[in-house]
Amino acid sequence: MGELRLMKGNEAVAEAAIRAGCDGYFGYPITPQSEVMEYLMAEKPFERTGMVVLQAESEVAAINMLYGGAGTGKMVMTSSSSPGVSLMQEGISYMAGAELPAVIVNIVRGGPGLGTIQPSQADYFQAVKGGGHGDYKMLVLAPASVQEMCDHVKLGFEKAYQYRTPVMILSDGAIGQMMEKVVLFDHVPRRTDEEIVAQCPWASNGRPKTRNHNIITSLDLDPAGQERVNLKLQAKYKLMEKNEVLYEEIQCEDADYLLVAFGLSARICQKAVDLARAKGIKVGLFRPITLFPFPAIEVSNVGNRVKGILVVEMNAGQMIEDVKLSVGCKVKIEHFGRFGGIIPSPDEVVSALEQKIIGG
Amino acid sequence: MTEEIIIAGFGGQGVLSMGKILAYSGVMQNKEVSWMPSYGPEMRGGTANVTVIISDERISSPILNSYDTAIILNQQSMDKFEKTVKPGGLLIYDPNGLTRLPARKDINIYSIEAADEAGKRGLAKIFNMIVLGGFLKLKPLVAPEFIHKGLEKSLPARHHVLIPENEKAIELGKELLKPVNVLN
Incomplete structure (x- = not known):
């Protein structure tokens, strides 16, 4: 078994980056994720692995440092919270267009605008539907525990390189700030320059005489060429939809009603399942772990067996659109949310289920 | 076994670190734990609180609105959390600075004059360990050897010389505990 520690979610992200063999972290402080860079510093x-840790002058600078680092094949990461991730959107779109691998962590806080520093899930649309311009997607992971904050960094880097794509870890202020038991995976050494060249034949890191220049760009002024880029991206996203879906079902086998929730909301809903079952209401929980690709077929399979579905999110109703698209219109689907940094309690979820679905 | 605890007081009283030592001790005894602090405006002066859950099973919600135990160290926290203790649950408070004492009859209530005693003995920095001792006397969730390991893990190495003093404070807390309302 790996090393056992009690850690904050933010600290687990930072430690996991070091252990995954990350080459560089670039970021700018913002509550509630500042512990990521504090821990790294x-x-x-x-001094140990040679990993660069740099406080950039802004989030815009940080994401462009990621673009540069990733373009040379280096394993790079940034983290921020909602307003900072909004500033990064242009860079993320460019990285998706130039097919650059990186891990971007969003420890979401309540918005819009500067909003609040308390936790929220209101950046679902931004993460999943492309917050930047153009037809692009990122693989989006939604950890629900400190253990997953750690594990998703390693998984995120693997998938980023497998698909040459930015990967987002969409978490929130509560999971970033809370401490839980973590089993840390063993250190993976940083790749040598030769290993990077072998893994990333596309990277712009010095041209040997045996090949032409590698060019990292998202610009093609010829529309036919740009359409080919788009078709290639779409084929990649289809492949992700086929192969990368992750989800968890909790007590769904005999369920009459279903809760659907990701991240922190899923933890709260797990308690709500226990409370409801103690009252004799058979409820299950479906937790998407990848938000893109969304577990559409899987939630539809469970959703079409039950009498009603309550989608619980710390936002005004975002993932519910994907649940409705997946499940169709034969089953009643309602939303329960709290916003602006308020975390719903398990009892509130049970009451909402009783009022909106069972009694509604 | 699952124990759901809220620890609440002023920022600077060691509320968060008491929770962390308890949680880390639980980890060392191979329990599942979660430690969810209030963060933000409160911890920048004013009230601070932390929810600690220690369990033999996977922990669901790290955020709760009712608790098995409330450890309360100021008046604002008493006003907020006395009503959140589950019937039959436990409330421990330090009467120092309180203007309204807890009045519920359906829960177990104990007082611990930790601030006063810590002041007299010049132990203000480990006031929180005295309070933790009181809690552990009533709910020995974690064995002393794992508390020792939890202290080692929670405190930076330069403070490890203070571990025996912390352990003495825990023992002192066990002596200072006074019953106020005890259910049959």
Whole structure:
């Protein structure tokens, strides 16, 4: 078994980056995710593994440092919280267009605007539907525990390189700030320059005489060429939809009603399932772990067996659109949410289920 | 076994670190734990609180609105959390600075004069360990050897010389606990 620690979600992200063999972290402080860079600065991986940790002058600078680093094949990561991730959207779109691998962590806080520093899930649309311009997607992971905050960094880097795509970890202020038990995976050494060249034949990191220049760009002024880029991206997203869906079903086998929730909301709903079952209401929980690709077939399979579905999110109703598209219109589907940094309690979820679905 | 605990007081009283030592001790004893602090405006002065859950099973919601135990160290927290203790549950408070004492009859209530005693003995920095001792006397969730390991893991190495003093404070807390309302 790996090393056992009690850690904050933000600290687990940072430690996982070091252990995954990350080459560089670039970021700018913002509550509630500042512990990611604080932890890295305190741990000084630049003295141990050679990993660069750099506080950029802004989020815009950080995401463009990611573009540059990823373009040379280096394993790079940034983290921020909602307003900072909004600033990064242009860079994320460019990275998707130039097919650059990286891990981007959003520890979501309540919005819009500067909003609040308390947790929220209101950046679902931004993460899943492309917050930047153009037809692009990111693989989006939604951890629900500190353990998953750690594991998703490693998984995120693997998928980023497998598909040459930015990967987003969409978490929230509560999971970033809370401490839980974590089993850390063993250190993976950083790749050598030769290993990077072998893994990333597309990277712009010095041209040997045996090949032409590699060009990292998202610009093609010839529409036919740009359409080919788009078709290639869409084929990649189809492949992700086929192969990368992750989800969890909790007590769904005999369920009359279903809760659908991701991240922190799923943890709250797990308690709500226990409370409802103690009252004799047979409820199950479906938790998407990848938000893109969305577990459409899987939620439809469970959703079409039950009498009603309550989608619980810390936003005004975002993932519910994907649930409705997946399940269709034969089953009643309603939303329950709290916003602006308020976290719903398990009892509130049970009451909402009783009022909106069972009694409604 | 699952124990759901809220610890609440002023920022600077060691509320969060008491929770962390308890949680880390639970980890060392191979329990599942979660530690969910209030963060933001409260911790920048004013009230601070932390929800600690220790369990033999996978923990569902790290955020709750009722608790098995409330450890309350100021008046604002008493006003907010006395009503959130589950019937039959436990409330421990330090009377120092309180203007309204808890009045519920359906829960177990104990007082611990930790602030006063810590002041007299010049132990203000480990006031929180005295309170933790009181809690552990009533709910020995974690064995002393794992508390020792939890202290080792929670405190930076330069403070490890203070571990025996922390352990003494825990023992002192066990002596200072006074019953106020005890259910049959």
